[in-house]
Amino acid sequence: MPRTLTRKQRERQEREARILELGRTMLSEVGYLGLSMDRIAAEMEYSKGTIYQHFCNKEEIILALANEALEKRLQMFEQAATWPGRPRERMAAIGAAAEEFVEHYPQHFAVEQIVRSASIWEKTSSQRQEFMHSCESRCLHIVSGVVRDGLAQGDLKLPAGRTPEDLVFGLWSLNFGAYTILTSSDSLGDNGISDPVLALRQSQHRMLDGYGWQPLSQELDYMALMDQVKNEVFRDA
Amino acid sequence: MPRTLTRKQRERQEREARILELGRTMLSEVGYLGLSMDRIAAEMEYSKGTIYQHFCNKEEIILALANEALEKRLQMFEQAATWPGRPRERMAAIGAAAEEFVEHYPQHFAVEQIVRSASIWEKTSSQRQEFMHSCESRCLHIVSGVVRDGLAQGDLKLPAGRTPEDLVFGLWSLNFGAYTILTSSDSLGDNGISDPVLALRQSQHRMLDGYGWQPLSQELDYMALMDQVKNEVFRDA
Amino acid sequence: MPRTLTRKQRERQEREARILELGRTMLSEVGYLGLSMDRIAAEMEYSKGTIYQHFCNKEEIILALANEALEKRLQMFEQAATWPGRPRERMAAIGAAAEEFVEHYPQHFAVEQIVRSASIWEKTSSQRQEFMHSCESRCLHIVSGVVRDGLAQGDLKLPAGRTPEDLVFGLWSLNFGAYTILTSSDSLGDNGISDPVLALRQSQHRMLDGYGWQPLSQELDYMALMDQVKNEVFRDA
């Protein structure tokens, strides 16, 4: 029993990776509608039958892509969460990671959006669905962990009855909403929003300030910190 | 010469309304892909040709629905913005309106989401496109107007270089993102977010607190205020 | 009983003329497929029902247009046939008329072509069909009359068993074929046929020369004659 995979298995994995790569590009370029098994097969220079041996329907491909995306996001969040410093600084680092994720892997982000808009669930295997939920959970958990650290250190207080997850939900919504609007609107500038990414950062930090999370953004230049994180942690991501 | 429309014209309008009503339901139930002219026609018990006499392609229907939705939202925002009280209270009123909008017209909100995800623009008339942009602009304008009022009264200060629109963009993102996640996730509860709508409210208010907007949420029970607005202004919307 | 038409009748006729005018333009611009009752009605700013009161189906319109075209051609041939001179000169005059017809009324010619390519006959009234056949007959008759004049004057001889109509059929074919090819080919120049209209003229005259029709084209400058006819007879046609 070889520790390494057989050649066949290796080829199979490589093919699968190529399918996903192609699918990702397609999905982000032409959307859910534009992604077709025919096209993938043609571009792969494999037959459709072969594609179906890897993914038993179109939706499975999309869910697999979503899993890749979430895995990447998770990994980046994990990296960011290790940033040395007080919890609020680590929150900023995660914010930087989220920024970096959208900027550096726009196709991944596009997949995340599509998965939220198209109804994919009925036809997909519960295994992949669970994997996706677990990724999502772990992402959330990383962030809520930092919140808990902040609470433990007395850097912030939560309103009665509110959980760390509630706070994270706010940040998540803000981030996801901002990039969704950003991606789908071309009239932001006309409406006085000339630098939406900066506006997003401000909003995040003011929200945390609103929770009284120390050090407040008047006391620490989180903008500079985020740039630093992006440079140092994700320079060659 | 009747001041009112002729019977024919009335019938036409009613039919058009029915098409939109059906389209709206379909769109929110089965999404952009599931909406088909065939299905609309079948369900209307009219022929396809008749539908096409009202809307010259599928995308026009969707854009018309989006315009309805934005018009409704605009109207609700306008109403909320007249709420008596200090600017920050009026902001809360608008927040309540946004909540009410999604809750009371979930189909309208679904349309707003779909329009952001599907590429509809190429086939639609520029007239409808402009109408939509203008609605969006006016919505934004209402809210940024309240921000300006707050600034004028010295209730809040904006960071250097940031515009009222930037602040509004944050709230908009937060709101849109929260309801998008809320709508497309069924595992929030499992992840510790048991009441996402309440979490959204908190996030909004903490963000405004973060801008130092008086009166802060410690000083005024905005939750109660929002409930009051929903009861008094939108009771029978 | 008024000698003149009533106002209603006049209006009816004018409307009918407008329908045909519009139909003719459409037919020549977008072909048989592009001609639609919808479009005619829209452009006329009349209702479809009204159009149908004039022509009970699409094909009737086309046949009516064909009749107009043939009537015009007939009229031009009649005019040309009165050209003073020997029969062969009158043949040249008719050739000039045919040229003029295509050049000056390209839409009429387009209709003649369409009528030969689309199957229109099944749905049209026998009355219009007969009118068309009679026009065609009379056109032919004019030309064959000139041939008979030539024969009578001993200017040409026909091979045994051949009729004047056979000769005319040749000219007709040549003319119709040349303009059909001309209209539908854009590569004539590439194939060495730089001036097809001139080539057509030559072919015609050489054919008549081949019948020994006096005066032969070596003896009389038929090219100049045709130009003269076009100038003098059809200057302001």
Added chain:
Amino acid sequence: MPRTLTRKQRERQEREARILELGRTMLSEVGYLGLSMDRIAAEMEYSKGTIYQHFCNKEEIILALANEALEKRLQMFEQAATWPGRPRERMAAIGAAAEEFVEHYPQHFAVEQIVRSASIWEKTSSQRQEFMHSCESRCLHIVSGVVRDGLAQGDLKLPAGRTPEDLVFGLWSLNFGAYTILTSSDSLGDNGISDPVLALRQSQHRMLDGYGWQPLSQELDYMALMDQVKNEVFRDA
């Protein structure tokens, strides 16, 4: 490694041939408008999808048919042009080939006519378009080659400034026009043209006589020659 095609490939080719055969019949029976992918599929007893795997749109089928037709015509012209004898006799042989073509492959001729009347070009591949143009060119070239031979041997003279191609254009027009009229008119007999094919032959020969091409039709029985060619060269075409 088989020199011949695999069974699959053979089947594919056969199916393609059947599609074209069916298309040809349809086209000649019900015209461009009557030809529909639905009907082809139904009559083939294959699904529409299968048809589309061979031809990516309707127009491609028609152009393929046109290419078949032109290829056949080209081949027949090439055969005829090898007829032993003086150039003018070879011209007659080509005339016989043209006759044989229309008589023996009326569907091919019908396709040639349809391609001249319907606008097919926009949707078809440039490859097929070029093939068609090249066939046309080569057809023309064969005939103009014979004219050049005649010129070289001093059998005819061309008017100043006229090319062999101009002469060929005349014959082409004559032939194409005659068969077009013949095909679309059922009243020729009533108008004194009892044998239009014979009339066409006469016209051709008189035209060549008009160019003084030796031997003239008085000196050589081209009618008999053409029959001989049809019998000997195309007996079992």
Added chain:
DNA sequence: AATGAATGAGCGTTCATTCAT
């Protein structure tokens, strides 16, 4: 007489999926 809403068969085309080879 005039209208135009309504029809509905038909069109060309796409595409996820199956399955014999």
Added chain:
DNA sequence: GATGAATGAACGCTCATTCAT
């Protein structure tokens, strides 16, 4: 295991024609 021919339902859309008003 890989192939790709075959499927067939579905799609968006057109248009000649009818007919109640």
